[in-house]
Amino acid sequence: MPNPASKPPAPQGRETFDFLREIVRRDTAAGRYGGKVVTRFPPEPNGYLHIGHAKSICINFGIARDFGGVCHMRFDDTNPETEDMKYVESILADVRWLGFDWQDKLFFASDYYERLYRLAVRLIEDGNAYVDSLDEEEIRRHRGTVTEPGRESPYRNRSVAENLDLFARMRAGEFPDGAHVLRAKIDMGAKNMKMRDPLLYRIRHVTHYRTGDRWCIYPMYDFAHPLSDAIENITHSICTLEFENNRAIYDWLVDRLFPEPRPRQYEFARLNLDYTVMSKRKLLRLVEEGDVAGWDDPRMPTLAGMRRRGYTPEGIRLFTSRIGVDKANSRVSMELLEDAIRDDLNARAPRVMGVLRPLKVTIANWPAGKVEWCEAPYWPHDIPREGTRAVPLTREVFIERTDFSEDPPPGWMRLRPGGAVRLRDACILRCEEAVRNPATGEVAELRCSYDPDSMGKPAGAGRGRTAAIQWVSAGHAVPAAVRLYDRLFTAPDPEEAEEGRTFKDCLNPDSVEILTECLLEPVLAGAKPGERFQFVRHGYFIADPVDSKPDALVFNRIIGLKDTYKGDRTASAGGGKPRGAMPARRTASPKGDAGPSRGTISDERVRARAENPFLARRYEEYVADLGLSPELADVLTGDAEVARFFDASVRAHANAKAVANWVANDVLRELKGRPVGELPFRGGELAELVRAVEAGTITSTAAKAVFAEMMAGGGPPLAIIRRMGLDRSVSDADLAAAVDAAVAAMPDKAAAYREGKTSLLGMFTGQVMKATGGKADPKAVQDLIRRKLG
RNA sequence: UGGGGAGUGGUGAAAUGGUAUCACACGUGGCUCUGACCCACGGUUUCCAGGUUCGAGCCCUGGCUCCCCAGCCA
Numbered sequence: 026m027p028n029p030a031s032k033p034p035a036p037q038g039r040e041t042f043d044f045l046r047e048i049v050r051r052d053t054a055a056g057r058y059g060g061k062v063v064t065r066f067p068p069e070p071n072g073y074l075h076i077g078h079a080k081s082i083c084i085n086f087g088i089a090r091d092f093g094g095v096c097h098m099r100f101d102d103t104n105p106e107t108e109d110m111k112y113v114e115s116i117l118a119d120v121r122w123l124g125f126d127w128q129d130k131l132f133f134a135s136d137y138y139e140r141l142y143r144l145a146v147r148l149i150e151d152g153n154a155y156v157d158s159l160d161e162e163e164i165r166r167h168r169g170t171v172t173e174p175g176r177e178s179p180y181r182n183r184s185v186a187e188n189l190d191l192f193a194r195m196r197a198g199e200f201p202d203g204a205h206v207l208r209a210k211i212d213m214g215a216k217n218m219k220m221r222d223p224l225l226y227r228i229r230h231v232t233h234y235r236t237g238d239r240w241c242i243y244p245m246y247d248f249a250h251p252l253s254d255a256i257e258n259i260t261h262s263i264c265t266l267e268f269e270n271n272r273a274i275y276d277w278l279v280d281r282l283f284p285e286p287r288p289r290q291y292e293f294a295r296l297n298l299d300y301t302v303m304s305k306r307k308l309l310r311l312v313e314e315g316d317v318a319g320w321d322d323p324r325m326p327t328l329a330g331m332r333r334r335g336y337t338p339e340g341i342r343l344f345t346s347r348i349g350v351d352k353a354n355s356r357v358s359m360e361l362l363e364d365a366i367r368d369d370l371n372a373r374a375p376r377v378m379g380v381l382r383p384l385k386v387t388i389a390n391w392p393a394g395k396v397e398w399c400e401a402p403y404w405p406h407d408i409p410r411e412g413t414r415a416v417p418l419t420r421e422v423f424i425e426r427t428d429f430s431e432d433p434p435p436g437w438m439r440l441r442p443g444g445a446v447r448l449r450d451a452c453i454l455r456c457e458e459a460v461r462n463p464a465t466g467e468v469a470e471l472r473c474s475y476d477p478d479s480m481g482k483p484a485g486a487g488r489g490r491t492a493a494i495q496w497v498s499a500g501h502a503v504p505a506a507v508r509l510y511d512r513l514f515t516a517p518d519p520e521e522a523e524e525g526r527t528f529k530d531c532l533n534p535d536s537v538e539i540l541t542e543c544l545l546e547p548v549l550a551g552a553k554p555g556e557r558f559q560f561v562r563h564g565y566f567i568a569d570p571v572d573s574k575p576d577a578l579v580f581n582r583i584i585g586l587k588d589t590y591k592g593d594r595t596a597s598a599g600g601g602k603p604r605g606a607m608p609a610r611r612t613a614s615p616k617g618d619a620g621p622s623r624g625t626i627s628d629e630r631v632r633a634r635a636e637n638p639f640l641a642r643r644y645e646e647y648v649a650d651l652g653l654s655p656e657l658a659d660v661l662t663g664d665a666e667v668a669r670f671f672d673a674s675v676r677a678h679a680n681a682k683a684v685a686n687w688v689a690n691d692v693l694r695e696l697k698g699r700p701v702g703e704l705p706f707r708g709g710e711l712a713e714l715v716r717a718v719e720a721g722t723i724t725s726t727a728a729k730a731v732f733a734e735m736m737a738g739g740g741p742p743l744a745i746i747r748r749m750g751l752d753r754s755v756s757d758a759d760l761a762a763a764v765d766a767a768v769a770a771m772p773d774k775a776a777a778y779r780e781g782k783t784s785l786l787g788m789f790t791g792q793v794m795k796a797t798g799g800k801a802d803p804k805a806v807q808d809l810i811r812r813k814l815g
Numbered sequence: 816u817g818g819g820g821a822g823u824g825g826u827g828a829a830a831u832g833g834u835a836u837c838a839c840a841c842g843u844g845g846c847u848c849u850g851a852c853c854c855a856c857g858g859u860u861u862c863c864a865g866g867u868u869c870g871a872g873c874c875c876u877g878g879c880u881c882c883c884c885a886g887c888c889a
Contacts, residue, residue, distance in 0.1 A: 041829060069889055104888060161887060170885055172817045206887055216818040218885055227887040246889045270819055270884050294821085294882095305889095347838060349828045351821090354882050358826050361839050371852060407852060438850070447848055493848035562849045590850040625865055625877040656865070660876060690867045690875045725868065729832085774834070784834065787870050791833030794869095803869040 043350045045084065045291055049092055049261055058260040058286050062094030065259050066120065066127075067101045067250065070112035070234075072305040073320045074119040074328045076341070076362070077296040083345040084293065085263055086125040097257055098127035102135045103249045105233035115320075119328040124338045130257075134249045135235045137256055141244050142196065144252055144282050145207060145225060149188045153281055154225060155181055156191040157208045164206070167213070168221050174214035175221045181210065195228055198241045202228050207242075211277060219270045220277070223247050251275040251290070255283040262288045265295040266352065296348070297356040300512040301326045302519050302528055316532060317513070321571075323581050324513045324536050334510065335557055335567030335583035340369035359512060366584050370557065370565045375403035378416065378449065378495035379545040379560040379580075381507055383423035385470045385499070389457065390477075391420040396498075399481065401450035414548045418451050421499035423544050425562075428494045429471060431459060434592040438492035440471070447493040449561065453479035495561045502544035505578035507566070509538040545578070552578060562586065625656045630663030643668045651681035660689045666701035667693075673708025678716050687715055687732075695736055705738040714742040726799040727751040755801045760793075763801070764809045767792040778814050786810060 042050055053060050064085040068078065089096035098120065102108045120127070134141075148154035157178045159167065169175035183191070195205055207226035215221050225248040230241045251274070254262045262275075272290045279287045297303060302311075303326060311317045311325070320327055323334035331341065344365035348357050378401075398415040429440040440446045445455045453476040462469040513536050519528035545560075552558070552568040559565050564585035573579040634641040640662045647658035661671045670692070674684045692711070695704070714735070718728045723746055734745045746752050755763075767789050768775050778785045786807060793806045 043828090047831090067889095071889085101889070107888080164887075165885075168885055170817085173885095174817095175885085203887065218818075221885085224887055229887085243887095245887075250889085266820070267883055268889090271889095273819090292820085299826085347827075349838095351828070353821050353828095355827060358840070361827065364839060367851090376849075405849070405852070406847080436850090449848060451848095491848075492850075495849080559849085559851085562851075564851095586849075586851045588850070592850090627877065654866085656876070686867055686875090693876085694874060726832095729868090771834095777834085782834075787833040789833085790870070794833080805869095807869060 062092040065097040071107040080296045097130040099132040105231045254288040259288040262290040299517045340366040374559040382426040384426040390474045417498045417501045419498045449493040501547045503550045505543045507540045507543045674712045677709040677712030763796045
């Protein structure tokens with residue numbers, strides 16, 4: 026990991042921050058946490074890491090790196106029944122492989138058990154937790170449903186002393202599993218179901234992989250996770266969207282047990298990838314039921330699988346940086362991952378030749394026994410790397426069966442009867458005759474001739490465009506097995522299989538094709554397990570880290586090359602195509618369909634008026650006497666305080682429509698459900714602002730700034746206007762100068778405007794408005810701009 | 816039905832009241848001893864409807880659609 030501290034946070038080439046980095050940036054700028062940034066990656070050691078975790082790892086470690094902080098590696102091991110040391114080891118290896126470093130910050134929630142226990146005791150002592158003795162089923166029933174509140178447990182009001190005693194005896198092992206639990210005493214009627222007295226501890230007489238039999242009570246995630254964060258002084262606790270509701274518990278707990286500044290939780294959308302599954306449970310089933318060869322099967326989306334497949338950490342990191350991070354649920358198409366992998370491999374995999382489906386070629390005019398060693402570069406012209414190897418050319422060679430066609434489609438550039446093609450790095454080959462196997466009728470061999478003049482000469486030379494194909498010398502070829510991988514599933518979202526089908530029904534029967542008759546150029550005989558190459562015109566391959574042996578080479582296709590040739594795409598392309606079968610995409614998500622508009626009157630406010638005659642009367646008056654639209658009157662009469670605020674404003678300034686707009690649009694925004702009393706100004710002052718706009722004292726642009734200042738407690742509007750100097754109108758000369766300057770600063774934009782891109786008017790207006798501090802009259806500005814450019 | 820989130824080209828993201836931008840995918844053309852890479856060009860008008868504003872993807876109001884929450888899992 027590069028050491029970052031020196032570098033200001035400018036994440037890999039991005040000009041803008043994602044929303045998480047924006048939060049961190051604001052916090053550090055504000056000096057929160059003393060400018061420190063501490064994140065954490067908190068897996069449970071009960072499974073292997075997959076590409077979805079890679080996103081989380083890159084976010085957590087990436088943010089720490091970008092802001093000169095540190096990311097803790099912490100195992101949230103609070104469930105002894107599923108966790109195991111082997112997972113800890115594989116997870117650590119995966120994170121390290123991905124290229125991240127936790128320094129000496131390796132932690133386990135299980136190391137905090139004693140501290141967590143003491144924190145639980147404190148909660149009990151403070152009356153914030155209790156021992157519940159309901160059984161599992163009763164607890165469920167008491168919890169209520171999403172629409173009905175829960176009921177309090179009869180054990181909820183046990184004394185502190187009794188709770189303490191019971192909890193101590195839970196720990197001491199006096200009770201069987203399930204006899205008691207510790208619960209937070211929050212609110213059984215909470216709208217957020219997570220807050221209905223969540224469970225904190227349960228009894229489990231199970232051996233824990235790290236603490237052995239020392240404990241028989243284990244903390245729940247909702248208790249252990251936030252408190253572990255707080256114990257480690259985590260600043261930004263970043264997790265996935267499904268924990269949004271849990272944030273309330275997080276805050277409740279940490280607020281009660283730790284001082285500020287304390288960690289805060291933020292959530293992002295987890296990664297979904299097309300044509301694969303990401304849940305641990307489903308991945309486990311694939312392994313256990315033999316659909317794949319193991320956790321590291323190259324078709325698996327696990328990091329172990331991708332590593333075995335030949336994906337590089339750099340490629341995966343490139344992928345995660347390209348997909349970005351946001352809060353919208355999404356599925357990423359496989360092409361994005363594949364392109365990132367190719368992008369990385371393109372610059373680092375040397376080119377070699379291999380023939381996957383060999384077709385014998387005899388070069389009739391080549392002397393028997395003659396061997397010509399051709400010098401072949403490892404790298405294409407546009408990759409600035411040096412290096413060549415020698416490739417032997419003899420009378421008998423093999424070419425790719427798919428590079429010959431007896432009856433080629435239009436645009437075919439490879440071999441055909443009587444046609445010519447270039448043997449890459451060697452010479453031009455002409456096909457004289459296709460020899461059939463009399464039994465099958467299949468082309469068994471090609472009899473060709475070569476052009477001695479073309480040997481080692483540059484292409485072209487009056488010959489025009491000639492395709493160059495890969496080949497291997499029959500006498501020198503190295504045999505190998507090659508495994509071609511395709512997507513594991515045929516459906517974009519196997520988890521959403523249609524009625525009566527499961528994700529397993531979507532398994533792609535052709536997700537792997539094993540070719541055993543492949544022939545590679547001799548230099549590959551020395552390929553070491555884990556070495557990557559590009560087999561020219563095929564794709565990127567890796568000598569399988571496990572199965573490949575010097576005398577029995579096995580290669581995995583990491584990813585095929587893009588293939589934009591359309592000539593035989595409909596034909597049985599087999600596994601040769603990088604993309605494989607392309608099933609119909611899932612139906613597009615339905616566009617919002619509003620149906621017939623029911624107007625913008627809110628049912629809720631209609632109810633409020635039905636119950637409150639004052640509101641009902643006001644509504645009628647606003648429409649009838651003040652001439653407000655029903656919609657406007659509606660929003661002003663959903664709450665008595667809002668209506669009174671509006672009344673006060675109108676008393677101070679008679680233009681009801683204008684005042685109503687300000688209240689409805691700006692005051693309501695600031696209120697966001699809070700009581701009107703919290704506003705730092707009164708209706709009369711808002712009226713004063715409205716009057717200033719109407720009188721032409723200030724522009725409405727400036728009025729927005731004044732309003733913001735009023736919200737910040739800046740005092741009465743007129744005072745703010747004076748203080749900010751907004752009442753000094755801009756002179757005609759100044760305005761003209763500002764317009765000239767804006768236009769002169771962007772001559773290309775001015776030209777584009779003149780050519781008809783009139784949407785640029787807004788841009789120029791914005792420039793001038795900014796330059797004049799919002800004091801210019803936008804209409805006048807636009808007139809000027811139009812005249813100047815029109 | 817309650818609460819919490821989210822809707823921008825086919826896909827993922829950017830634009831923090833002022834030029835709808837980038838990557839992938841797709842299409843067309845160019846380059847090429849890889850039908851690769853690379854280069855150029857092309858298509859969307861921001862879920863819908865109203866409103867505020869000189870100006871709205873962004874602010875206000877209403878609606879629609881999708882996701883999460885009723886484990887002693889995390």
